[in-house]
Amino acid sequence: MKHLAEYRDGDTARRLAAGIASIVTRPWAIMEVCGGQTHSIIRNALDQLLPPEVELIHGPGCPVCVTPLEMIDRALAIAALPGTIFCSFGDMLRVPGSHGDLLGVKAAGGDVRVVYSPLDALDLARRHPDREVVFFAIGFETTAPANAMAVRLAERGGVSNFSELVSHVLVPPAIAAVMESPGNRVEAFLAAGHVCSVMGTLQYPPLCARYRVPIVVTGFEPLDLLEGIRRTVVQLEAGRHELENAYPRVVTEEGNAAAKAVIAEVFEPCDRTWRGIGTILSSGWKLAERYARFDAERRFAVGGIVTAESALCRAGDVLRGAIKPNECPAFGRECTPRTPLGATMVSGEGACAAYYHAGRFAAVQGERP
Amino acid sequence: MSDEPPDMTRIACLAPLPHHERIVLGHGGGGVLTRELIERVFLPAFANPILAGLGDSAILPTEWFSSATGGGERIAFSTDAYVVQPLVFPGGSIGSLAVNGTVNDLAMSGAKPVALSAAFILEEGLEVGLLSRLVADMAQAARTAGVGIVTGDTKVVERGRGDGLSITTTGIGLVPAGSRLGSRPPRAGDAILVSGTIGDHGMAVMSVREGLGFEAPIESDSAALYGLVADLLAACPDVSLLRDPTRGGLAMTLGELVAGKGLGIEFDEGAVPVDPVVAAACEILGLDPLQVANEGKLVAVVPAAGAEAALAALRAHPLGGKAARIGRMVADHPGLVVARTPYGGARIVPMPLGEQLPRIC
Numbered sequence: 001m002k003h004l005a006e007y008r009d010g011d012t013a014r015r016l017a018a019g020i021a022s023i024v025t026r027p028w029a030i031m032e033v034c035g036g037q038t039h040s041i042i043r044n045a046l047d048q049l050l051p052p053e054v055e056l057i058h059g060p061g062c063p064v065c066v067t068p069l070e071m072i073d074r075a076l077a078i079a080a081l082p083g084t085i086f087c088s089f090g091d092m093l094r095v096p097g098s099h100g101d102l103l104g105v106k107a108a109g110g111d112v113r114v115v116y117s118p119l120d121a122l123d124l125a126r127r128h129p130d131r132e133v134v135f136f137a138i139g140f141e142t143t144a145p146a147n148a149m150a151v152r153l154a155e156r157g158g159v160s161n162f163s164e165l166v167s168h169v170l171v172p173p174a175i176a177a178v179m180e181s182p183g184n185r186v187e188a189f190l191a192a193g194h195v196c197s198v199m200g201t202l203q204y205p206p207l208c209a210r211y212r213v214p215i216v217v218t219g220f221e222p223l224d225l226l227e228g229i230r231r232t233v234v235q236l237e238a239g240r241h242e243l244e245n246a247y248p249r250v251v252t253e254e255g256n257a258a259a260k261a262v263i264a265e266v267f268e269p270c271d272r273t274w275r276g277i278g279t280i281l282s283s284g285w286k287l288a289e290r291y292a293r294f295d296a297e298r299r300f301a302v303g304g305i306v307t308a309e310s311a312l313c314r315a316g317d318v319l320r321g322a323i324k325p326n327e328c329p330a331f332g333r334e335c336t337p338r339t340p341l342g343a344t345m346v347s348g349e350g351a352c353a354a355y356y357h358a359g360r361f362a363a364v365q366g367e368r369p
Numbered sequence: 370m371s372d373e374p375p376d377m378t379r380i381a382c383l384a385p386l387p388h389h390e391r392i393v394l395g396h397g398g399g400g401v402l403t404r405e406l407i408e409r410v411f412l413p414a415f416a417n418p419i420l421a422g423l424g425d426s427a428i429l430p431t432e433w434f435s436s437a438t439g440g441g442e443r444i445a446f447s448t449d450a451y452v453v454q455p456l457v458f459p460g461g462s463i464g465s466l467a468v469n470g471t472v473n474d475l476a477m478s479g480a481k482p483v484a485l486s487a488a489f490i491l492e493e494g495l496e497v498g499l500l501s502r503l504v505a506d507m508a509q510a511a512r513t514a515g516v517g518i519v520t521g522d523t524k525v526v527e528r529g530r531g532d533g534l535s536i537t538t539t540g541i542g543l544v545p546a547g548s549r550l551g552s553r554p555p556r557a558g559d560a561i562l563v564s565g566t567i568g569d570h571g572m573a574v575m576s577v578r579e580g581l582g583f584e585a586p587i588e589s590d591s592a593a594l595y596g597l598v599a600d601l602l603a604a605c606p607d608v609s610l611l612r613d614p615t616r617g618g619l620a621m622t623l624g625e626l627v628a629g630k631g632l633g634i635e636f637d638e639g640a641v642p643v644d645p646v647v648a649a650a651c652e653i654l655g656l657d658p659l660q661v662a663n664e665g666k667l668v669a670v671v672p673a674a675g676a677e678a679a680l681a682a683l684r685a686h687p688l689g690g691k692a693a694r695i696g697r698m699v700a701d702h703p704g705l706v707v708a709r710t711p712y713g714g715a716r717i718v719p720m721p722l723g724e725q726l727p728r729i730c
Contacts, residue, residue: 010639010711017712045714090655116579116654222712337722 007221013049016226020233021051028236029055029185030229031178031321033171034140034192035062035347036220042354044222054233057186057321058351060174060277063139064091065319065343065350068273069307071167072097075136077302078165079105079112084300085128087121088136090114091347096340098308118150118164125154125162134296137164141195144168144285145259148266151287151294163296166286169272171195172203173283177274179211181320188232190218190225193247198263200255204243212241219247266291275343276316310335315342318351325355332356392495397525410501411521414508419484419519427520433483434543441546445480447471448539456503456533458574460588464506466664467536469593470615472514476595477611477667479550479602480542482516487538489523492531500534507536514593516540550602553672555609557632557700560676562669564597564683565590565691566642567619571661572650581653587646592665597686601667604682605675612668617721620659622668623706624720631703636696639711659708660721670698 032038038058041047047056060066076097079086086102093102093114106112111131115121118135125133137147147164154162171192178186191204196217204215214235218228228246235242245251263285272284287295312330317323325331325344335341337353344350395402412421419427435442451467461469472482487507491500511518525531544550573589575581594613602608614622619641623634643658651658665688671679676694683689706718 008711010713013712043710043716044712045710045716046712048714049712337719 007219007223009223013046013222013226016223016230017049017051020054020226020230023230023237024051024053024233025237027053027055028187028233029057029321030188030190030232031057031059031186032190032218032225033059033061033175034190034195034220035065035350036194037190037192037218037225038062038351038354040220040222040225046222046225049226050229054229056229058318058354059178059186059189059321060274060319061140061171061192062344062347062350063143063169064089064095064347065315066169066274066277067092067095067138067167067343068275069098069309070273070305071138071165073099073305073307074297074302075165076100076102076105077305078134078296078300079110080108081132081300081302083131085111085113085121085124085131085133086136087113087115087118087124087133089116089138092136092138094340094346095343096310096346098306118147119153122150122154122159122162125159126157129161131161132299133162134300135162135164137166137168140169140171140192141198141263142192144263144267145198145256148262151266151291152262154294155291160293163294163299164287165296166267167272168267168285169274170269170283170285172207173280174274175207175215176211177277177280177283178320179207179213181322183322184320186213186321188214188236189216190228190232191215191243193217193219193224193251196245196247196251196255198256198259200260201243201245201251201253208241208243214241215243217243217245217247217251219250274319276313276319278316310341313342315344315352318344325352328352390497392491392493392497392500392525394493394525394527397491397523403523406497406523410497410504411523414501414504415511415518416508417517417519419517420521427484427486429484429519429541443544443548445475445478445542445544446540447474447478447542448537449474450535450537452532452535453574454532455574455577456499458577458589459586460569460573461591461664462503462506463534463536464503465510465591466589467538468507468510468514468516468518469591469664471538471540472510472516472542472593472595473613473664473667475540475542476593476598477613478542478544479548479598479611480544481595481599482514482540482542482593484517484519485511485538485540487518487521487536489521489534489536490531491523491525491534493525493528495531495533503534510591510593514595548602549606550608551610553607553609555626555632555670555698556672557698558673559609559670559698560673560679560694561623561634561636561696561698562671562676562680562683562692562694563614563619563641564594564667564669564689565665566644566647567614567663567666568643568647568651568658568661570664571618572647572656572658575654575656575661576650579654581650585646587644587650590663590665592688594665594667594688597667597683597688600682600686600689601669601679605671605679607675608669608671608679610668610670614663614666614668616662618658618660618662619668620657620706620718621720623718626668626670627698627704627706628720629704632698632700633702633704634696634706635699635701635715636706636708638708640693640695642691642693659718673697
């Protein structure tokens, strides 16, 4: 943690914030794409340090939040199959499907386990050759290398009882979709540093050029985020729209060659439905044909999935930045972290959950959100 | 020598196997096996004459419940069930936890622990060697806390239905005459103290469970707190509230202090002591140290005027060396706990919903 302390210094943070305030001349709407950044902003209350002109819009970068309902229903169905061990990242367990969540499947007798890595799931498959072990492979480019590696190792090691339910999504198509959505207000992006640490930054200059929008690759610590925002505001004020890397200690232009190689071998691009947003062309990865036999979607014929999204939930509008979470009529009433209607109210990275708490505080101060 | 007649004098009826290695269902049957287990494992470890009587209930002398000053004492009574995986973890085990946890529940009422009961639910197949080790941990913790384990019970459940073992302990404690703990209700401006680093126990267990290796292993803080409480109350008798932030961590305890009350809490997040290794482990697993369990820490609400004396008393005790004054009770936002971040912002600290679920990224 010593290496992190230097990116968490309060005095430097206040200086950076003051620097932003001194250069801003008009309102700007900046979207942080990644849920990890949203989490850090809310947890450290960084948005409260910023001048009122700078508005942060929380983007569709919480992988749990954008995983489509149909995929969650499929996960619930597979997890409930006898003989299956269903492995998932922790915050997926409480995300509501059409009827219940993975915690409910677990309570009803399904073998649902939290793992920290797909390699742990692969290990479970080796130790339980008589069981089918399924890993719920969600996430952005960041989690893809390990998910790809697990499939490759399963193939090399002949672990035939391992499979992945893949629902990978990609950042650059999401940025394009936000810019092309009607009523878009976003004028600049903080690109997700960890995604870029894998993929590099070469995908972004064409987006800057096509949409005339600044994109600044940004880290996750408080000072990283403030520096990213500062550089974004500098560009906006100067009328520039370039890619900048404000996270060079982690991100290089070319990214991680080994990680990209395993991704390219195991995954191939596909269209993907984003929960609350809709289908975005070429916005995800699925298992390549060569690895299709590790695809849980093909292995388990769980038919008859009829999805039923809450009619009240407006998570899609929130994820596009069209409304603030507390502008949703269900916010804080039918929908709370305890009784979430949409995924954005579940994860610590979800904008609605983050607002639920921050909003309550604002209400106490007399600024009813 | 096959043509010699067999030596019939060597033949004897074989006694049933003694089952010394693993727990079998019969160990919970109330028969000879149960008796053997008690005599072999529990009695020597707990070495308590009242327990050794093996009566249906422990008979405690009334002198245990009165002090030299005579009169005015009150009896505190508490029970808690313990389940944890793994059963043994750095810094403790389910055995030490089962003693310290109940002793601490008593201590939070200002009660000096007097006697404990212990009920065991053992899973068929549990190694007797492991059970003996856990029972030795209990005995050691009880000696350290100055409390006797005076009565108990043992049952055995079928393999696969018991997770090794679970322990329920019940404790009786004595609140000294004249104790003023809790008699002064919390007020706006009162100081909030914690007795040391938070999250140690939860991360010690979690790092073993998840196979995280750190250069220095994280040790559970499991410890009996009555001595610390006694020193604190001697220095600052008008402590309004004491809590031990176990499950749900500091966030849960602070939330409970103000839930439905006319006061709120504001604390300085940077002032909350967190061991750097614990902070790093939380970072890796996507957990919030404020929500991670402690088993040897207390939170105290004390009048502002007595805060420094109280803090000094905590720090002078071996279990309170890293005690800190983290915040205060406020009238501004009743029912809410607000953390001031090191950056000058503020955020609500919610009570955790249930189990903490690690974040994906």
